[in-house]
Amino acid sequence: MISSLKRFLIGRPLKSTELGEQKLNKKKALAILSSDALSSVAYGPEQILIVLAAVGAAAFWYSLPLAVGVLILLVALILSYRQIIFAYPHGGGAYMVSKNNLGVTPGLIAGGSLLVDYILTVAVSVSAGTDALTSAFPALHAHHVTIAILFVVLLTILNLRGVTESASILAYPVYLFVVALLILIGAGGYKILTGQVSPVLSAPIGTPVAGLSLFLLMKAFASGSSALTGVEAISNAIPNFKEPAPSNAAKTLMAMGGLLGILFSGIVLLGYFYGIAPSEEVTVVSxxxxxxxxxxxxxxxIQGTTALILILAANTGYSAFPLLAVNLAKDKFIPRIFTMRGDRLGYSNGIISLGFLSILLILAFKGRTEQLIPLYAVGVFIPFTLSQTGMIVKWFRERPKGWLPKLLINATGALICFSVTLIFFLTKFSQIWPIIIFIPLMISMFRKIRRHYDAIAEELRVSAWEKALPVQGNIIIIPIAGITRVVENSLNYAQSLSPQQIIAVHVSFNKEDQTKLEEKWENWQTGVRLVTLYSLRRSIIQPLTKFIDSVERRTAEANYQITVLIPEFIPKKGWHHILHNQSSLLIRTALLHRRNVVVTTVPYHLKK
Incomplete structure (x- = not known):
């Protein structure tokens, strides 16, 4: 039943040879990898207005020059990441650039920050999309958290079905959102140009504002820069593109930058001319x-497509998180399980982990993740800064043909990104201070995992000058509960292995039962020695392990191998397991970590 449900939700397993069919063309890639960046149009301009609202509506005209600053930063980032795509065509983005050019620690800071940021991407995007939905349908507001979790589950299942299939489905809402906002910007702009919008609604540009400080403007600029989150996703996901992958990725990045610039500028302009003030209940776009x-x-x-794009922005995380996790796992900084492909050829462990952690975050913050946006944004700008700095080092070191213009582009990007990061720490320290604690802990965890893998590799390495001592013989110990076909099957198997000795061990809780079993065993005439152990405290494990210890001590010098062979019957139906005592499971669990004991099971399959 579970297998049938899995096939229904995820689809049939794909062959490894079908991997090429799972690559993305530019149109699908633009939809699936740009959804995070494009969706930020729905809340980036609003973040600027929220900060400016602290000194009154007269300050809203400052949103225009601040938006110009954000656009300059956007251009610098797009050009910088375009160079990263061609310099590192196998993906990895900020992690690979930082690790290769600045060192392992900066690489881990960049990679770890982005891993966490993709978790925040899913939680923040889905929660923001749910906000847009409840703005249009207030009756749903009470079910905000449940709706957000259902969307995360749906996106997780959709991505487990494969990159191509999820892109085919998600492309339509993304392009509908772009069309919807272009219609909104076009219609709103037409009304402004034809004088249908009263100029009284907005304060004239240049109006002096009492109480406005440079600190507040810097804070507003940093908040508006949250609209640039997701720009780096394409550079992480180059392996998902059809060939020529770097060229297709670069073209997709440029298209994303152009769309993001147009939509962001349009919303900021409409917000200014229509005199929109931020509200807790209704979004600026609404x-x-x-x-x-x-x-x-x-x-x-417009509200429907905005809600959809905000929710589907999470899909950028689902596309980039697993690939970034693969790079970290290949370098042994996170569990190797993240390098495994699932039935549909996607990195399913990364997809499932991302969905699970995002749900935990939504539950922890009760779906009100807007307070995470500064943490979310600074988590992107730290890797932005590191990747641009890494590229500067690369150009200085390699100095290829035409390296100076490339250096200037990355230097500009690094300077702006570093400035924005500093602004975040200066203006929003109360919201982003956890990152100061989290990053060192994260790097420590990565290094501990790497040390573990290195230690294991060293211990498992076979060397010509270190020969293992040959095993001189094998003693098989068979725990038995009585004389049954299951025990008979295990004895026959043990005798086929030609061991030095077979010992059947029975743990009894009753002296009378113990005597009866000994008599039956003698009459059965198996030729196998029976040892009976009496347990005062009705424990099977303790007497059995003590007996194994005694055998181990007696045979240590002879270098004998001890094998505990556990008889186990397998019911015909899975649910029958709950009707039987799971003693074999307890014995396996207790003996599994013993250094010099091999534990194995001999199954006997029941027919009824």
Whole structure:
């Protein structure tokens, strides 16, 4: 039943030879990898207005020059990451750039920050999308957390079905969102140009504002820069592109940058001219759409596509997180299980882990993850800064043809990103201080995992000058509960192995039962020695392990191998297991970690 459900939800297993069919073309890649960046249009401009609102509506005109600053940063990042795509065509993005050029620790800071940031991407995006949905349908507000979790589960299942299939489905909402916002910007702009929007709604550009400080402007700029989260995802996911992968990835990145710049600028301009003020209950995009169209079908179309894109922005995390985890796992900094492909050729362990951790985050913050946006943004700008700095070092070291313009582009990107990171720490320290504690802990964990893998590799390495002592013989110990076909099957198997000695061991809780078993065993005439142990405290494990210890001590010098062979019957139906005593499981668990004992099971399959 479980297997059938899995096939229904995820689909049939794909052959390894079908991997090429799971690559993305530019149109699908733009949808699946740009959803995070494009969705930030729905909350980036709003973050600027929220900060400016602290000194009054007259300060809203500052959103225009601040937006220009964000656009300059966008151009620098797009050009910088385009160079990273060609310099590191196998993906890895900020992690690979930082590790190869700045050292392992900066690489781990970049990689770890992005791993956490992709978890935040899913939690923040889904929660923001649910906010947009409940803005249009207030009756759903009480079920905010449940709706958000259901969306995460749905996205997880969709991504487990494979990159191509998820991209085919998710492309439509993303492009619908782009169309919806272009319609909104076009209609709103037309009303402004034709004088249908009263100039009284917005404060004139240049209006002096009392109480406005440079600190506040820096804080607003940093908040607006959250619209640039997700820009790096394409450089991490180059292996998902069809060939030529670097060229297709670069073209997709440029297209994403162009769309993001147009949509971000349009929303900021409409917000200013329509005099939109941020509200806890209604998003800025919702207010603009209502002012432009009223509460008609176009309003609901825009709200619906906005909610969808905010939710589907999480898919950028599902695309980039598993690939980044693969790079870290290959370098032995996180568990190697993340390098394994699932039935549908995706890195399913990374996908499932991302979904699970995102749900925990939504539950922890009760779906109100807007307070995580600064942490989410600074978690991106630290890798931004490191990757650009790493590219500067690369160009200086290698100095290929035409390296100087490339150096200037990356230097500009590094300077701006470093400035934004500093602004975050100066203006939002109360919200992002956990990162100061978290990053050292994260690096420590990565290094402990690496030390473990290195120690294991050293211990398992076979060397010509270190020969293992040959095993001189094998003693098989068979725990038995009585004389049954299961025990008979195990004895026959043990005798076929030609061991030095076979010992059947029975632990009894009753002296009378012990005597009866000994008599039956003697009459059975198996030729196998029986040892009976009496347990005062009704424990099987303790007497059995003591007996194994005694055998181990007696045979230590002769270098004999001790094998505990556990008889076990397998019921015909899976649910029958709950009807039987699981003594064999307890024995296996107790003996599994004993250094010099081999534990194995001989199954006897029941027919009824």
């Amino acid at each position: 207010q603009i759409a209502e002012d432009v169209f009223g509460r008609n079908y176009l309003y609901y179309f």
